[in-house]
Amino acid sequence: MRWPKLPHLKVLAVLLPLGASLLWVALRTGPMAPTPVTAVQVQNRPLAPQLFGLGTVQARQLHKLGPTVAGRVLTLAVDVGDAVQAGQVLGTMDPVDLDERIRALDAAQARAQASVQEAQARQTFAAAQVGRYAALARAQASSAESLHLKRQELDVAQAALTAARHELQRRRADAAALRSQRRHLQLVAPEDAIVTAREAEPGSTVVAGQAVLELVAPGSVWIHLRLDQSAALGLAAGLPAHIRLRSRGDAVLPGHVLRVEPHADSVTEELLAKVAFTEVPAPLPPLGELAEVTLNLPALPPAPVIPVAAVQRQGTERGVWQRSPDGLRFTPVVLGRSDLAGNVQVLAGLQVGDTVVVHSAKALRSGARVQVVDRLAAGTTAGAAP
Known part of the structure; x- marks a missing residue:
């Protein structure tokens, strides 16, 4: 038996570790390396769905005060931001x-x-x-013609009295109309309110119906909320709401859905609702300010739950990448309600305890080798919209 020469053994001694190293590198970091993924197990727990939408501050009772006839503003006793009481005279017209x-x-x-x-x-x-001549006629001391003449005079006097009374009524009505017009020259607060706008100044000429002052009843301030129609399942009056006004940072104001509008916006595909504050915020928020509103829906019974980020599409099917003893496979699922925390119910396709991929460093395929990690490197996440 002939043994390899010593130089050949030396070469093999060098090549074998090098080849093993290259193979290890290829299997760990090269194209044959497993894809890093993050994964979770399907959990059985209740879900508290929520709705989110944007709205603007509006007022249910917005009063625009102005004259009923054209005229010139004589005085204004209030300014923007002033609180006024019902019946208070706020200004007068000339x-x-x-x-x-x-x-x-x-x-x-x-x-x-x-x-x-x-x-x-x-x-x-x-x-x-007439009475006198009637008595004379009965005593045959006066003619019937004289009695007839006196009766005509009575008819004329009665007609004159009726005309005079009608004229008096007309004069009274004209005077009452002018006095009412005179009272309307006063701009009077219809209820307790806040002055939100001064549209004219003393000396300005305004036409009939033109607003001089704008008032808002503080208790009537609400949010005009818009919600995506496709994500508004469960919207109903009475739902508790959490309101964040843009001008007040992270401060959360409690409220509730006052009503759902009977009409929707067909252009933006949104449902409309009115959200009332539990307590009127002070100071009063400006009309038109943007607000972020979160609505809490009733909690759902326990069911299998996964992160929404785990849901992907393969062609026309919606499903998840599931780890199993047979390897990685795409499992179609039927989804239910979701919450704003990024969780969604699974109605069919998965069981509690199944492991699904949430994020992956690159696109996955059936049978691909994966390595579960706690987190992926920044910028390496590959996913698909659910």
């Missing part, structure tokens, strides 16, 4: 010649009243004459 017209109508009303009294006296006298 009456121009309204006071003179009221005095003229008062005089005309007095004349009409005198005319009524005069017509009443004439009617009373004419009625007395």
